[in-house]
Amino acid sequence: MQEVNTENEKFVPNIVAxxxxxxxxxxxxxxxxxxxxxxxxxxxxxxxxxxxxxxTFVLKAFQRGADxxxxxxxxxxxxxxxxxNYYTRRRMALLFSFLDYLGIEKERTRVEWVSAAEGAKFSxxxxxxxxxxxxxxxxxxxxDLRVKxx
Amino acid sequence: MNALENAMIEKARDLLExxxxxxxxGWERGEFAYDPSPATFESAQSLExxxxxxxxxxxxxxxxxxxxxxxxxxxxxxxxxxxYSLNQLIKEHRVDREKIYAIGIxxxxxLDHFAIEKIGIDGIREEKYDGDEAVFHCVDGEKRAxxxxxxxxxxxxxxxxxxAIAEDTVVLHEMTESCGDRFEExxxxxxxxxxxxxxxxxxELSRCIRCNACRNVCPACTCIKCVFDNPKSGVAAKAxxxxxxxxxxxxxxxxxxxGRCTDCGECSRVCPERIPLxxxxxxxxxxxxxxxxxxxxxxxxxGKTPLTSYQVTDVEPGDAVRKGEDR
Numbered sequence: 001m002q003e004v005n006t007e008n009e010k011f012v013p014n015i016v017a018x019x020x021x022x023x024x025x026x027x028x029x030x031x032x033x034x035x036x037x038x039x040x041x042x043x044x045x046x047x048x049x050x051x052x053x054x055x056t057f058v059l060k061a062f063q064r065g066a067d068x069x070x071x072x073x074x075x076x077x078x079x080x081x082x083x084x085n086y087y088t089r090r091r092m093a094l095l096f097s098f099l100d101y102l103g104i105e106k107e108r109t110r111v112e113w114v115s116a117a118e119g120a121k122f123s124x125x126x127x128x129x130x131x132x133x134x135x136x137x138x139x140x141x142x143x144d145l146r147v148k149x150x
Numbered sequence: 151m152n153a154l155e156n157a158m159i160e161k162a163r164d165l166l167e168x169x170x171x172x173x174x175x176g177w178e179r180g181e182f183a184y185d186p187s188p189a190t191f192e193s194a195q196s197l198e199x200x201x202x203x204x205x206x207x208x209x210x211x212x213x214x215x216x217x218x219x220x221x222x223x224x225x226x227x228x229x230x231x232x233x234y235s236l237n238q239l240i241k242e243h244r245v246d247r248e249k250i251y252a253i254g255i256x257x258x259x260x261l262d263h264f265a266i267e268k269i270g271i272d273g274i275r276e277e278k279y280d281g282d283e284a285v286f287h288c289v290d291g292e293k294r295a296x297x298x299x300x301x302x303x304x305x306x307x308x309x310x311x312x313x314a315i316a317e318d319t320v321v322l323h324e325m326t327e328s329c330g331d332r333f334e335e336x337x338x339x340x341x342x343x344x345x346x347x348x349x350x351x352x353x354e355l356s357r358c359i360r361c362n363a364c365r366n367v368c369p370a371c372t373c374i375k376c377v378f379d380n381p382k383s384g385v386a387a388k389a390x391x392x393x394x395x396x397x398x399x400x401x402x403x404x405x406x407x408x409g410r411c412t413d414c415g416e417c418s419r420v421c422p423e424r425i426p427l428x429x430x431x432x433x434x435x436x437x438x439x440x441x442x443x444x445x446x447x448x449x450x451x452x453g454k455t456p457l458t459s460y461q462v463t464d465v466e467p468g469d470a471v472r473k474g475e476d477r
Contacts, residue, residue, distance in 0.1 A: 055401075055402075056402060063394060083460065086460035086462070086464065087458075087460055089460070089466065089467060092467040093437070093464070093465060093471070094405070094408055094437055094438070094470075095405060096467050096468075096470070097470050097471045098404065098405065098430075098433055098434065101347065101433045102347065102351045103345065103346070103348025103350070103351055104344075105344055106471045110468065111466070111468065144392055144395075145392045145393075145394070146391065
């Protein structure tokens with residue numbers, strides 16, 4: 001957990017990771033059983049497929065205090081439901097580009113393809129993403145002030 | 151314009167009397183010259199209050215969802231850009247093609263009464279176009295204004311003067327297409343830094359009073375039960391308690407219509423706070439055009455939309471966001 005080290009030492013970001021059941025969630029499992037660490041502040045939400053993630057899920061995560069949201073799914077072409085992640089790719093490309101257009105830091109959002117065999121990649125991606133969001137600091141632009149702790 | 155109005159009334163009367171249609175959707179004279187409102191006419195007598203002038207900016211397509219559920223055919227007057235909305239509604243099975251009689255009508259740019267008010271013209275009794283100028287006969291005499299200062303924003307960058315769908319047309323004069331770049335503003339915003347963009351949108355969106363006018367008028371917003379009316383959705387707040395509320399509302403709405411928005415500009419036209427909502431939709435349109443090929447919603451009445459189709463070689467989300475930065 002001490003892998004996160006930037007100037008912003010006190011700040012521990014809240015990260016929500018949507019992981020598809022068939023690839024990325026298994027990838028996270030593999031990371032665990034291979035004793036590869038990833039930051040504990042990554043909260044994984046298991047979804048049947050990355051295309052289950054409605055854009056409002058991402059917004060809701062930000063509203064409820066997430067500082068970064070990452071979506072993980074099977075590699076394009078490997079979707080358990082054949083084409084699900086192709087739709088995710090278009091949807092999230094548009095959503096993230098739009099959030100960026102509204103001035104919400106683009107470093108807070110990411111899509112990564114992680115297969116069930118890529119435990120090492122899962123751990124590396126999460127470490128990298130947490131580092132990136134930690135450097136950015138608290139999410140103030142797209143969060144609901146009412147859910148913040150005093 | 152009077153000749154055009156008469157031609158339209160004739161057409162409507164003819165259709166009603168012959169029994170081709172049961173009703174006609176058009177505009178009704180308002181209290182003032184500048185507030186005609188959409189209305190349904192069911193008899194030849196009722197056509198007395200029918201009006202068509204340069205203030206008839208309203209897109210009548212959306213009214214068809216409800217009106218065309220009634221028995222018999224419905225005729226509707228549509229300006230060229232409105233025909234795209236109707237086509238999109240047919241594509242989404244919101245309107246039954248068989249029950250519509252679409253009449254394409256001439257449009258020489260429509261006026262924005264907010265813009266007119268802003269440059270200090272009020273008490274308008276009558277109005278007509280004279281070349282590049284609009285001439286207003288007001289209570290205190292004649293006033294002139296440059297057309298580009300008083301027309302609706304969407305009319306500065308005409309989508310097309312073609313009718314995407316029309317059984318019949320009433321066009322007396324040639325229509326001039328204003329051909330500005332409709333993505334100019336979007337590109338300008340994309341060129342700013344994230345901080346500047348955030349400040350810009352914060353300034354615009356914080357004026358939102360959640361009146362829901364943009365949603366109510368939008369021809370792409372046709373859900374029978376809207377997420378913003380469902381208390382269980384968690385986004386149905388009717389007041390903006392925190393800045394997040396209005397952001398959330400506009401992000402969800404813009405995403406919901408992405409790939410289906412025909413860029414009719416009704417949202418910006420009706421916004422009482424003058425928020426440039428069309429810039430949100432155009433961002434999606436620009437992204438779709440650049441990443442997935444040129445697409446104009448409502449051009450066809452069947453086929454797939456960009457978000458219900460895919461290509462194996464589509465751009466990765468991270469690259470798409472970076473591309474937006476470089477623009």
